[in-house]
Amino acid sequence: MRTVTAAESAPTTYPWAVHAQELRVKAGRHLAVDGLDLTLDTGVHGLLGPNGAGKTTLMRALATVVKPAGGKLTLLGEEVDARADLRRIRRGLGYLPQQFGFYPRFTLREFVEYMAWLKEMPKAEIPGAVQRAIDRTGLTAKAGARMKTLSGGMLRRAGIAQAIVNDPAVLLLDEPTVGLDPEQRLDFRDLLRAVGIDTCVLVSTHLVEDVVAACTDVIVLNEGRLVHQGTVDDLIAQGGEGDAGDSPAERGYSALLRRHRAEAAR
Amino acid sequence: MTKHLSRTLLARYADREAVLDEVTMWSVETHLEECADCRAQLAGGDALLDRVAAAVDLGIAAGPDPAPRRRSWTMRNRWLVWHLGPWLAMTVAVLGCAVLLQALEPRVPLVSLLAPVAPLPGVAIAWSRRHDPAWELIAGTPAAGLAMLLRRTAAVLVVVVPALALASSRTGTSLALALLPCLAFSAATIALGGFIGVYRAAVVLGVVWTLAVLVPAVVTVHVPAVVQPGASLGWALLTLILAGLVATRATSFRFSKE
Known part of the structure; x- marks a missing residue:
């Protein structure tokens, strides 16, 4: 359980955890996020979109790994610009990149500890927080194993463990369910729901079922722009036809994309 | 002085609880000052320390291994x-x-x-x-x-x-x-x-x-x-x-x- 300090339970001074206006972010020379308006608060937000929609680039901008090329981005009440106190923002962030490597000789515990240290957590809190993060991701038995001996699904969970180790206010998970087997995916959804109670979680995924199962609302991106933001029911209400076996949400998602592409073509 | 102190007397001298009259105390101490054998007897006579040491060793052996020292740097x-x-x-x-x-x-x-x-x-x-x-x-x-x-x-x-x-x-x-x-x-x-x-x-x-x-x-x-x-x-x-x-x-x- 997360313990809430007095400072945390006091009213926060910022209205939104994430607020983007006309946000533009480049991936190399390509403008991958092009004029995005997005506001996120606590809860689990599913980020859907076809390949190349700008999901990963948006995640990297929100994680303050890339500098926005234009527009306005506010994280935890602080505008991300030339004068921003990035260290303060980053202490409140958790980020699981789509692809990440690590020094293979580190053990899982050392990896999470090292990340906790980089996130500038108080020294005395690190061992307890590391153990909690490892337990929550179901890796307790693997804490002493070297990173290079972990399987793909375990590495994914190790990535989630380092992302949540500092109890972030904004948690960014880029394709967290890739490589997880069905049972682990169910555990992960439980974890998401638990974390989402007091955290702004943005989960990018290509699996509509993950979104339906664990997210409080859905954001659909296409070609760097916001196509849709609403509840799962809103997505289902988009109607649309699909193949037999597609869930109503999947049909709604494809209908949304088709409509957006048709509008863009006109 | 060839005669050594009796074990009983030494034990009573070593025991904090036991009451020893002043004259006996004084004579025991005078003897101890000069007799290495009796000093050794007094020091090793009580097996308490040995017992404590053995119990501590046993406790250490039975307990979990100490956590390795973390050298964070x-x-x-x-x-x-x-x-x-x-x-x-x-x-x-x-x-x-x-x-x-x-x-x-x-x-x-x-x-x-x-x-x-x-x-x-x-x-x-x-x-x-x-x-x-x-x-x-x-x-x-x-x-x-x-x-x-x-x-x-x-x-x-x-x-x-x-x-x-x-x-x-x-x-x-x-x-x-x-x-x-x-x-x-x-x-x-x-x-x-x-x-x-x-x-x-x-x-x-x-x-x-x-x-x-x-x-x-x-x-x-x-x-x-x-x-x-x-x-x-x-x-x-x-x-x-x-x-x-x-x-x-x-x-x-x-x-x-x-």
Whole structure:
């Protein structure tokens, strides 16, 4: 359980955890996020979109790994610009990149500890927080194993463990369910729901079922722009036809994309 | 005094709880002062200490193993060994070759010609997206930025500076002419890195120095002015100016350049 300090339970001074206006972010020379308006608060937000929609680039901008090329981005009440106190923002962030490597000789515990240290957590809190993060991701038995001996699904969970180790206010998970087997995916959804109670979680995924199962609302991106933001029911209400076996949400998602592409073509 | 104290008397003397009259106490103590045997008897007579020691040993053996002492700086710097080690080893090896070559051909001051570029491979690799598998993870943490860059550069210099000092003493090159250009180019890499990324900065500076100074000096067998003793002051000033520039531009390192 997360313990809430007095400072945390006091009213926060910022209205939104994430607020983007006309946000533009480049991936190399390509403008991958092009004029995005997005506001996120606590809860689990599913980020859907076809390949190349700008999901990963948006995640990297929100994680303050890339500098926005234009527009306005506010994280935890602080505008991300030339004068921003990035260290303060980053202490409140958790980020699981789509692809990440690590020094293979580190053990899982050392990896999470090292990340906790980089996130500038108080020294005395690190061992307890590391153990909690490892337990929550179901890796307790693997804490002493070297990173290079972990399987793909375990590495994914190790990535989630380092992302949540500092109890972030904004948690960014880029394709967290890739490589997880069905049972682990169910555990992960439980974890998401638990974390989402007091955290702004943005989960990018290509699996509509993950979104339906664990997210409080859905954001659909296409070609760097916001196509849709609403509840799962809103997505289902988009109607649309699909193949037999597609869930109503999947049909709604494809209908949304088709409509957006048709509008863009006109 | 040949007669020894009885075990019972010694036991009563050793027992804090037992009451012993003053005269007996006094005679026991007088005897103990002179008799090593009885002192030994008194010290070893009570098995309490042995029993306690045995019980403690047993408790330790039965309990869980002590947690290994965490040497956090070793952990934090272990990336250096695995990730940076080969590059630093190569740098040291090249400097070693330069010492040998300079011994064969003393007219070319190879050590001071290599001094500026010696730290560049290490500095370039220390914080580069291409070479650091954890780059993407670390770039979004509060520790990323100028402080991390300086820490990693320092780790490189900890190896390169002594290697250069050794090379300069072996070849008779002035220490200032070996170390100051090394520091100046490290500072220049970081300063330029604020604009174009440290990796690119190191490549640019390395290529420029090699083409403009190193190759012409080796080909024409003449000592360029920048590595002659009079240049030390210039290098020192350059180092200070570049370090100042880096300090004033600290904010440009907050977003990591790829």
